[in-house]
Amino acid sequence: MGLGTMSQEDTGASQGGTPTNSAPQPVIFTGSGAEYFGIWIVNLLLTIVTIGIYSSWAKVRRMQYFYRHTELAGSSFDFHGDPIKIFIGRVIALAMLIAYNFSVRLHSPLTLVVVVAIAIVMPWLLRNSFRFRLYNTSWRGVRFHFRGSVASAYRVFLLNGLLTLITLYVLAPFMHQRLKTYQHNNTWFGRTQCSFHARAGQFYQIYLVLLAGLVIFGIVVGFSRIGGAFIAASNAQKHGAHADPFAVLRALAILYVALIVVAVSIGPIFHALITNLIWRSTRIGEHRIECNMSPLGLLWISVSNLALTVVTLGLFIPWAAVRLAKFQLEAVRLVPAGKLQEFVAAELDKISAVGEETATAFDFDISL
Amino acid sequence: MLTAEYFDGHSTRVRVVNLEADGQFLSIAGEDIERHIPFGEVKVDERLGRAPRRLHFSDGAFCAVRDLRGLDALLSSVAHRDGWVDRLQRRARSALISLVAVVVLAFAGYVWVLPWAVAWAAAKVPAVVSRQLSMETLRALDGNILLPSRIPLHRQQALSAKIRALRLPAGGDPEGELLFRRSLQLGANAFTLPDGTIVILDDLINVIEEDRQILATIAHELGHAHGHHGLQLLLQGSVVGTFLAFYVGDVSSLLAVAPATLVHASYSRKLEEQADAYAATVLRLNGMSPTLLADALKKLADSHRGGGDMGYLSTHPAIDERIRHLRETSR
Numbered sequence: 001m002g003l004g005t006m007s008q009e010d011t012g013a014s015q016g017g018t019p020t021n022s023a024p025q026p027v028i029f030t031g032s033g034a035e036y037f038g039i040w041i042v043n044l045l046l047t048i049v050t051i052g053i054y055s056s057w058a059k060v061r062r063m064q065y066f067y068r069h070t071e072l073a074g075s076s077f078d079f080h081g082d083p084i085k086i087f088i089g090r091v092i093a094l095a096m097l098i099a100y101n102f103s104v105r106l107h108s109p110l111t112l113v114v115v116v117a118i119a120i121v122m123p124w125l126l127r128n129s130f131r132f133r134l135y136n137t138s139w140r141g142v143r144f145h146f147r148g149s150v151a152s153a154y155r156v157f158l159l160n161g162l163l164t165l166i167t168l169y170v171l172a173p174f175m176h177q178r179l180k181t182y183q184h185n186n187t188w189f190g191r192t193q194c195s196f197h198a199r200a201g202q203f204y205q206i207y208l209v210l211l212a213g214l215v216i217f218g219i220v221v222g223f224s225r226i227g228g229a230f231i232a233a234s235n236a237q238k239h240g241a242h243a244d245p246f247a248v249l250r251a252l253a254i255l256y257v258a259l260i261v262v263a264v265s266i267g268p269i270f271h272a273l274i275t276n277l278i279w280r281s282t283r284i285g286e287h288r289i290e291c292n293m294s295p296l297g298l299l300w301i302s303v304s305n306l307a308l309t310v311v312t313l314g315l316f317i318p319w320a321a322v323r324l325a326k327f328q329l330e331a332v333r334l335v336p337a338g339k340l341q342e343f344v345a346a347e348l349d350k351i352s353a354v355g356e357e358t359a360t361a362f363d364f365d366i367s368l
Numbered sequence: 369m370l371t372a373e374y375f376d377g378h379s380t381r382v383r384v385v386n387l388e389a390d391g392q393f394l395s396i397a398g399e400d401i402e403r404h405i406p407f408g409e410v411k412v413d414e415r416l417g418r419a420p421r422r423l424h425f426s427d428g429a430f431c432a433v434r435d436l437r438g439l440d441a442l443l444s445s446v447a448h449r450d451g452w453v454d455r456l457q458r459r460a461r462s463a464l465i466s467l468v469a470v471v472v473l474a475f476a477g478y479v480w481v482l483p484w485a486v487a488w489a490a491a492k493v494p495a496v497v498s499r500q501l502s503m504e505t506l507r508a509l510d511g512n513i514l515l516p517s518r519i520p521l522h523r524q525q526a527l528s529a530k531i532r533a534l535r536l537p538a539g540g541d542p543e544g545e546l547l548f549r550r551s552l553q554l555g556a557n558a559f560t561l562p563d564g565t566i567v568i569l570d571d572l573i574n575v576i577e578e579d580r581q582i583l584a585t586i587a588h589e590l591g592h593a594h595g596h597h598g599l600q601l602l603l604q605g606s607v608v609g610t611f612l613a614f615y616v617g618d619v620s621s622l623l624a625v626a627p628a629t630l631v632h633a634s635y636s637r638k639l640e641e642q643a644d645a646y647a648a649t650v651l652r653l654n655g656m657s658p659t660l661l662a663d664a665l666k667k668l669a670d671s672h673r674g675g676g677d678m679g680y681l682s683t684h685p686a687i688d689e690r691i692r693h694l695r696e697t698s699r
Contacts, residue, residue, distance in 0.1 A: 032417065
């Protein structure tokens, strides 16, 4: 690295730190697909060789690669997760998955017991998972925290979840709003509390867009469903090779593929709209967040990523992940209420006590 | 001299500092800070791409360095050596070798290791579990895709008796239940459930007609039961699904489910061959020729040619090849 680039980076770094700076701060993502490919493929190999055990270490590296290449006001984020805890979380998640799948497949009387047991521990697990994720995220050496109570987790996940089911998903947008309120209101950056301001009505508006999309797709699929799926099913069979005796079920598989198509096309649009709403409604102390993710832009990124990933048999995955991260992250800007450095200084005296806080033994990441 | 940003771990304040190796100490000097830390207490982060690299100190403070080459020079002057994974991750050559290794391992795993592991595991599944699975499958299909048989009862009983009387290579008689059903969708077919229960469909009996040939197709199904092929497919689907979910999971979790159904297919040809070989052994053991199965397959194939509806052909692949193979082995 030459001297020229160095001094350039220097000014970039000091800009964010200058006390006078109160302009909106864009998030910048500096990762590159080729670079990430090297990391990804080496870790994939190690994961395969260790029959999956190394995947927890690989996950930490992946998180670190993305966090450390994400810069705000000239400084990058960092991820501090302990691979062992991620491993434990994965073992637990896998055990639950196996227990659930087996009991459901077998239709045994145990199914009810397993489902109830999972429903009872799930809110607690998810809450600890939030805690783990945030506690292990830092910016400029100051960590995030999640302070949501266990009781609220049960209310948000279990009670609202049941209400959503009972009302046939009419309450789903409301439940989503409650969940985000629980998550963001209980998020702290050092000693600064975050807050969430979106109303349920705003969630309903975006869910209506989703519903409209699904209805249009349902009509299209409905017209071609019976005939199309079964013609395609018998075509698929002529070409080969399936020992599954229940060939008719293949038609259902095709319907399932149609569902995936729906998810690929409507999913990104919905995701962009809801993400914009969520971040625009979130504040860190007095500082606002702007998020301008273009729904069509995200659709394009998702579809082209999907196509290139399929064509390259997955080799495009690292580039796809970097493209997606760059697009999503760079849609976000922090809008300081005052001068960014001033804010930090004002909070300085309160931060130290929190700095020592450690995650408890039961914190882990359960995402597979 | 190396420029870095210093963070104390308590506040977000950025201090621009200079780093220098001073014997076995790292010296940090800058805006109201002056520290000397033994290199033994400095934890150096991995180098990940072009991200600023961090030097962590035991009190939670750290330095972020953007000049990666400058940092390498400083670290090598105190004989610091990066971890081996760290070094592998940034070399083009190791990426290429890993790529080749991943492809080779994935191929070998799928072609050799997976079938072996799945066959081993399928044989270990407790009988209670496979019994329960079969009952559930049957309950789901009965009255839906499967209807009551219209084959006269005396014919059913005669066929059952003949099948029960078959001697098996391992000794003993066929143990699994034998069920007669009719299906509008599945056509002329027979299939085996995970616990060895064999379901024969009316159309198969009507198309083949000849008892000894029907017996041969049942011997083939007994081969599926003997090898726990139903369970093998189930297990293989789960393993492949899990791997793909992990592999593609980076991009989209929804995507991960789709390919599992696609990969399912070609595996079964090997299982068909195994079941055929088993059937041939059973037939010879009972004084019959394996050509009986070939003849039965021929009838099934002819009854379906041009039809394109779902039947024996759709669930038992590569029928021409199998007929040829059976005729060759029986010579």
